[in-house]
Amino acid sequence: MNKDLFSSFKNVSYQEPMKNHTSFQLGGPVDVFIEAQDLGEIKKAVDLCKRESLPWMVLGKGTNLIISDLGLDGVIIHMGEAFKKIEAIDETVIRAYAGTSLKSLAEFAQERSLEGLEFAHGIPGSVGGAITMNAGAYDGECVQVVKEVGLMTRQGEILTLSVEEMDFSYRHSRVQREKDIVLWASFQLKKGDPLKIQEKMDDLWQRRLNKQPLEYPSAGSTFKRPPGHYAGQLIDLAGCRGLYHQGAQISQKHCGFVINKNQASTQAVVELIETVQKLVKDQFGVDLETEVKVLGR
Ligand SMILES: Cc1cc2nc3c(=O)[nH]c(=O)nc-3n(C[C@H](O)[C@H](O)[C@H](O)COP(=O)(O)OP(=O)(O)OC[C@H]3O[C@@H](n4cnc5c(N)ncnc54)[C@H](O)[C@@H]3O)c2cc1C
Structure with a gap:
C-alpha cells in the first residue's frame, strides 16, 4: 500500500486493528483507516479507491460486524466528528x-x-x-x-x-x-x-x-429471524444453549447471541456459527441466515 496516496487526509492510520472498532472486539488490521472529516474527504476517498482499484467500506459503530482475524484489504471510511x-x-x-x-x-x-x-x-x-x-x-x-x-x-x-x-x-x-x-x-x-x-x-x-448478555462483547442477534420461527428458540431446542468453542459461546442467557466469552478469535466465532447452522438445519430443516456481516481476508 502506497501511503503517499493518503497523505492529504487529515486523520488516517495504517494497519489499524479492527478489534478496536467492533463491539465483538474482534478483527485484524485494515490497510487504511480514514476518519472522514467532511463530505469532501468521503468523496475523495471513494474516488481514490476507484482509481486505484482498492476495496472500501464505510464503518459505523461496528456493532453488526465480524471481521476476520487476518483483517481487511483496502480502506475503511469512518464517519468522523462532523457526522x-x-x-x-x-x-x-x-x-x-x-x-x-x-x-x-x-x-x-x-x-x-x-x-x-x-x-x-x-x-x-x-x-x-x-x-x-x-x-x-x-x-x-x-x-x-x-x-x-x-x-x-x-x-x-x-x-x-x-x-x-x-x-x-x-x-x-x-x-x-x-x-x-x-x-x-x-x-x-x-x-x-x-x-x-x-x-x-x-x-x-x-x-x-434482563434478556441479553450485554456484559460480554458480541454483535447482537447473530442470526436473522427465520420466517415462522425465532432463531434463539431453534438454537435452544437444538441443544446449543451455552455451547462453547475456543472462547466463543452461544449465550446461556439468550441463544440468539454468540458472545466473545473469553478472548475468542474470529475463526472460533465463525466455526461456532457454522456448527449451530448445521445442527439447526439437520434437526429442523431451517436455514439460519446471519444478520451480522462477516467480512475480511
Ligand atoms: C448488544 C447489541 C444489541 C443489538 N441490538 C439490536 C437490535 O435490537 N436491533 C437491531 O436491528 N440491531 C441490533 N444490534 C446490531 C447493530 O447495533 C445494528 O445493526 C446497527 O444498526 C448497526 O449500526 P453500526 O453503526 O454499528 O453499523 P456497523 O456495524 O458499523 O455497520 C453495519 C453495516 O452498515 C454499513 N454502514 C454503516 N454506516 C454506514 C453509512 N454511513 N453508510 C453506508 N453504510 C454504512 C457498514 O458498511 C456495514 O455493512 C445490536 C448489536 C449489539 C452489539
Whole structure:
C-alpha cells in the first residue's frame, strides 16, 4: 500500500486493528483507516479507491460486524466528528447525521417530546448503520419513522431519497445493494408526553438488560429471524444453549447471541456459527441466515 496516496487526509492510520472498532472486539488490521472529516474527504476517498482499484467500506459503530482475524484489504471510511450532529427541522421532524449514535438520537427526540424513536434507544449502532440495516427492536423499525435519507451513491452523486425509495425490508435497505454511503436521515415523529417516552425507553432498556448478555462483547442477534420461527428458540431446542468453542459461546442467557466469552478469535466465532447452522438445519430443516456481516481476508 502506497501511503503517499493518503497523505492529504487529515486523520488516517495504517494497519489499524479492527478489534478496536467492533463491539465483538474482534478483527485484524485494515490497510487504511480514514476518519472522514467532511463530505469532501468521503468523496475523495471513494474516488481514490476507484482509481486505484482498492476495496472500501464505510464503518459505523461496528456493532453488526465480524471481521476476520487476518483483517481487511483496502480502506475503511469512518464517519468522523462532523457526522455526529442532530438538528430539529420543524416541530415533528428531526435530522441526524450518519455518525450519530441511536441513543443520542432517541434522547434528542425525548427531550423535544417526540415519540417514535424509543425502540432505537438501546440499539448500540449509528444512524448510518441503522439505515443500512433497517435496524429495529420491540415492534419498532427504522422504516416506520424515516422520512428522507441523504446519501452519496458509489458514483459520487448526492441524492435525497424518500422512505419508499430506500427499499427497506427486514434488516435490509437499498444501501446494502447499491453500496451507497448514508450521510444523514430525517425522522418524522409525533408529539407525545416526554415522561411516557422516557418510561418506554427505560422499560425497553430493562428488558434488554434482563434478556441479553450485554456484559460480554458480541454483535447482537447473530442470526436473522427465520420466517415462522425465532432463531434463539431453534438454537435452544437444538441443544446449543451455552455451547462453547475456543472462547466463543452461544449465550446461556439468550441463544440468539454468540458472545466473545473469553478472548475468542474470529475463526472460533465463525466455526461456532457454522456448527449451530448445521445442527439447526439437520434437526429442523431451517436455514439460519446471519444478520451480522462477516467480512475480511
Ligand atoms: C448488544 C447489541 C444489541 C443489538 N441490538 C439490536 C437490535 O435490537 N436491533 C437491531 O436491528 N440491531 C441490533 N444490534 C446490531 C447493530 O447495533 C445494528 O445493526 C446497527 O444498526 C448497526 O449500526 P453500526 O453503526 O454499528 O453499523 P456497523 O456495524 O458499523 O455497520 C453495519 C453495516 O452498515 C454499513 N454502514 C454503516 N454506516 C454506514 C453509512 N454511513 N453508510 C453506508 N453504510 C454504512 C457498514 O458498511 C456495514 O455493512 C445490536 C448489536 C449489539 C452489539
